[in-house]
Amino acid sequence: MNTTATTVRAESLTRRFGNFVAVDNISFEIHSGEIWGFLGPNGSGKSTTIRMLCGVLEPSSGRAQVLGYDVARDPESVKLRIGYMSQGSSLWNDLTVEEHLRFYAGLFGLYGAEQRAAVEEWMSRIGLTQRRNELAGSLPGGFRKRLALACTLLHRPQMLFLDEPTSGVDPVSRREFWDLIVGLADAGRTVMVTTHYLDEAEHCNQLAFIYNGRIIARGSPEELKHASDAGVTVEILSKDNVAVLDAVEDLPYVRSASLYGSSLHVTVERNGDLVRLQRFLDAHDLDVSEPAPITPSLEDVFAGLVKAASPSGAP
Amino acid sequence: MNWRRVWTIAVKEYVEFSRDRRTVMATMLMPLIQVILYGYLSSDVRYQPTIVWDLSQTAESRQLLEAFTNSQYFSIKYKARSMQDVVRRIEGGEALVGIVILPDYAKLLHQKKSPEVMVAVDASDATAARTSVSVAQAIGSSLTHGMVLKELRMNGAPIPKVGVDVRARAWYNPALRQEVFIVPGVLALVMQFTMTFLSMSTIVKERELGTLEQLVVSPIQSSELMLGKMIPLITIGYINVTAILLLAVFWFHVPVVGSVVLLYVTVFIFFFTTLGMGTLVSTIAKSYIQAVQLIQFFLMPSMLLSGFIFPIASMPLALQWLSYLVPLTYFLTIVRGIIIKGVGIEYLWPQITLLTLLGLAVFTTAVLRFRKRID
Numbered sequence: 180m181n182t183t184a185t186t187v188r189a190e191s192l193t194r195r196f197g198n199f200v201a202v203d204n205i206s207f208e209i210h211s212g213e214i215w216g217f218l219g220p221n222g223s224g225k226s227t228t229i230r231m232l233c234g235v236l237e238p239s240s241g242r243a244q245v246l247g248y249d250v251a252r253d254p255e256s257v258k259l260r261i262g263y264m265s266q267g268s269s270l271w272n273d274l275t276v277e278e279h280l281r282f283y284a285g286l287f288g289l290y291g292a293e294q295r296a297a298v299e300e301w302m303s304r305i306g307l308t309q310r311r312n313e314l315a316g317s318l319p320g321g322f323r324k325r326l327a328l329a330c331t332l333l334h335r336p337q338m339l340f341l342d343e344p345t346s347g348v349d350p351v352s353r354r355e356f357w358d359l360i361v362g363l364a365d366a367g368r369t370v371m372v373t374t375h376y377l378d379e380a381e382h383c384n385q386l387a388f389i390y391n392g393r394i395i396a397r398g399s400p401e402e403l404k405h406a407s408d409a410g411v412t413v414e415i416l417s418k419d420n421v422a423v424l425d426a427v428e429d430l431p432y433v434r435s436a437s438l439y440g441s442s443l444h445v446t447v448e449r450n451g452d453l454v455r456l457q458r459f460l461d462a463h464d465l466d467v468s469e470p471a472p473i474t475p476s477l478e479d480v481f482a483g484l485v486k487a488a489s490p491s492g493a494p
Numbered sequence: 495m496n497w498r499r500v501w502t503i504a505v506k507e508y509v510e511f512s513r514d515r516r517t518v519m520a521t522m523l524m525p526l527i528q529v530i531l532y533g534y535l536s537s538d539v540r541y542q543p544t545i546v547w548d549l550s551q552t553a554e555s556r557q558l559l560e561a562f563t564n565s566q567y568f569s570i571k572y573k574a575r576s577m578q579d580v581v582r583r584i585e586g587g588e589a590l591v592g593i594v595i596l597p598d599y600a601k602l603l604h605q606k607k608s609p610e611v612m613v614a615v616d617a618s619d620a621t622a623a624r625t626s627v628s629v630a631q632a633i634g635s636s637l638t639h640g641m642v643l644k645e646l647r648m649n650g651a652p653i654p655k656v657g658v659d660v661r662a663r664a665w666y667n668p669a670l671r672q673e674v675f676i677v678p679g680v681l682a683l684v685m686q687f688t689m690t691f692l693s694m695s696t697i698v699k700e701r702e703l704g705t706l707e708q709l710v711v712s713p714i715q716s717s718e719l720m721l722g723k724m725i726p727l728i729t730i731g732y733i734n735v736t737a738i739l740l741l742a743v744f745w746f747h748v749p750v751v752g753s754v755v756l757l758y759v760t761v762f763i764f765f766f767t768t769l770g771m772g773t774l775v776s777t778i779a780k781s782y783i784q785a786v787q788l789i790q791f792f793l794m795p796s797m798l799l800s801g802f803i804f805p806i807a808s809m810p811l812a813l814q815w816l817s818y819l820v821p822l823t824y825f826l827t828i829v830r831g832i833i834i835k836g837v838g839i840e841y842l843w844p845q846i847t848l849l850t851l852l853g854l855a856v857f858t859t860a861v862l863r864f865r866k867r868i869d
Contacts, residue, residue, distance in 0.1 A: 282506045314513075
């Protein structure tokens with residue numbers, strides 16, 4: 180087993196809550212230095228998986244290793260070496276920026292000069308040195324997220340788990356936040372991140388899409404877009420996008436259709452379906468442009484995957 | 495146990511607590527307000543508003559009424575002109591006692607017949623009424639006693655040396671001041687509430703905020719986390735106890751007769767127990783609101799069963815047994831024993847032992863439930 184290259188290894192990982200199977204027999208590997216994106220709708224099992232990998236939640240069956248340690252048998256060794264940013268808050272409104280950093284440093288065993296150095300370093304790296312005495316409760320959302328991230332990094336973990344780190348943050352702050360994440364990965368850290376924003380997924384080296392507890396697709400963003408089973412996506416322009424969307428979205432050969440800015444993206448199963456789509460549009464006298472083939476966005480890919488995987492929406 | 499991690503948590507809790515002005519005010523002032531309220535409200539049954547319908551209007555009837563007034567238990571507020579007056583005042587609640595003296599009161603006295611005097615008491619509040627009734631009866635027999643002696647003396651008869659001389663002495667609280675009994679009890683009661691509530695809320699709030707999850711993923715052990723949270727609460731508790739004691743001694747003149755050191759040691763055992771109770775509640779409740787309701791559910795019966803208001807000796811047997819499961823029961827005996835009676839460990843060791851055992855049971859259960867894995 181090559182532990183230097185593989186940071187996370189999950190084998191048939193499963194977690195049940197009563198009769199509900201939150202995570203269903205998933206296996207994957209994350210290699211060191213990767214930004215590994217974990218995508219999927221709410222309640223699909225992302226957070227449950229992360230909590231198992233962090234040693235907080237025991238797997239019902241299957242096993243997982245993080246940095247070479249078994250998460251079920253040796254959770255304390257895992258906890259010492261990872262950074263974890265949960266979906267909830269990791270900040271207290273009544274504590275200042277500096278107090279937070281000192282607190283988390285102490286928790287991870289940094290004291291005295293070592294603590295001061297780590298606190299000063301991260302305060303300047305996240306650009307909060309000037310605001311060191313401000314209460315976390317009065318910080319803007321973007322700064323709060325950066326502070327929360329810095330709090331998980333003081334003890335120099337090699338593996339980072341970020342559970343929806345950018346939810347509720349404005350686009351500029353999101354970009355700054357991602358610059359930090361990319362910088363961490365460049366410095367050799369491994370990052371597993373969940374997100375709802377598919378534009379953010381483009382930053383990841385590897386993506387896995389989880390739905391109802393199962394991984395239904397994986398690969399790099401490019402691979403996913405050009406996968407043979409990704410279908411063919413065309414862009415359609417029309418005066419009344421909503422009417423066209425209503426007309427085409429339930430056609431058996433249409434995998435997904437969604438509004439995309441001022442245009443409509445329609446994904447069909449295969450090239451031959453394009454002719455049928457064209458014929459349908461002509462027959463129903465819908466005033467549209469010629470469907471133009473495009474590279475699908477991740478959103479198109481995942482909308483199609485979800486439709487194909489959900490029991491009711493399957494063609 | 496890594497003490498530096500415990501200290502890291504404790505420092506964070508201190509800072510967080512001190513920045514929350516409203517909680518600081520509530521925690522520091524509420525105990526004192528409660529002591530003051532209980533201290534003043536617990537005064538004896540005295541000066542019961544009384545209405546008198548004196549149909550006799552003689553020196554003898556005035557002498558009788560004077561005896562009532564001098565007892566300090568009755569305060570004659572109204573003179574009635576009819577029975578209806580008496581009834582109306584009592585029904586309206588303006589008077590709690592009605593005294594009716596019949597027209598032939600003085601005449602019957604002179605004829606050496608015993609005239610009847612009616613004393614009607616509003617017994618809605620049975621405790622107050624009981625006092626009024628017995629004081630009224632005591633006034634009657636004392637007057638009779640005096641009259642008999644006077645009669646014998648006037649007839650030159652020898653005064654018989656018979657009878658029982660009951661010499662009642664009130665130990666520990668010779669002036670029979672109710673606040674001497676109540677204020678130490680309030681100390682126990684208030685500390686039970688404060689400690690249970692604070693320990694519950696420090697954990698539940700952290701869980702609702704999401705920060706508990708973050709702490710659970712850190713290397714900290716649940717025992718270190720709990721201890722780190724308890725240290726500031728124990729400090730706050732001791733500040734409260736000291737403030738209450740100062741108030742008791744210098745404001746209510748409740749003397750602390752026994753050992754303050756022993757008191758502070760037993761307070762620690764009680765803190766340990768109540769902090770465990772709060773933690774236990776936090777592990778059961780799903781939300782803050784639910785936790786607050788659960789605490790009321792715990793504290794209400796514990797106050798009623800502990801002997802704070804109702805003496806345990808007069809409870810039905812089943813409730814007496816139940817009261818032995820309440821930590822407050824033992825702590826009340828200890829606190830009252832030390833403060834009022836001045837007794838020490840030689841008398842209090844059974845209570846101290848049982849409180850310690852009960853505390854250990856509660857605390858262990860709480861720690862076991864407060865595991866690191868939060869499902």
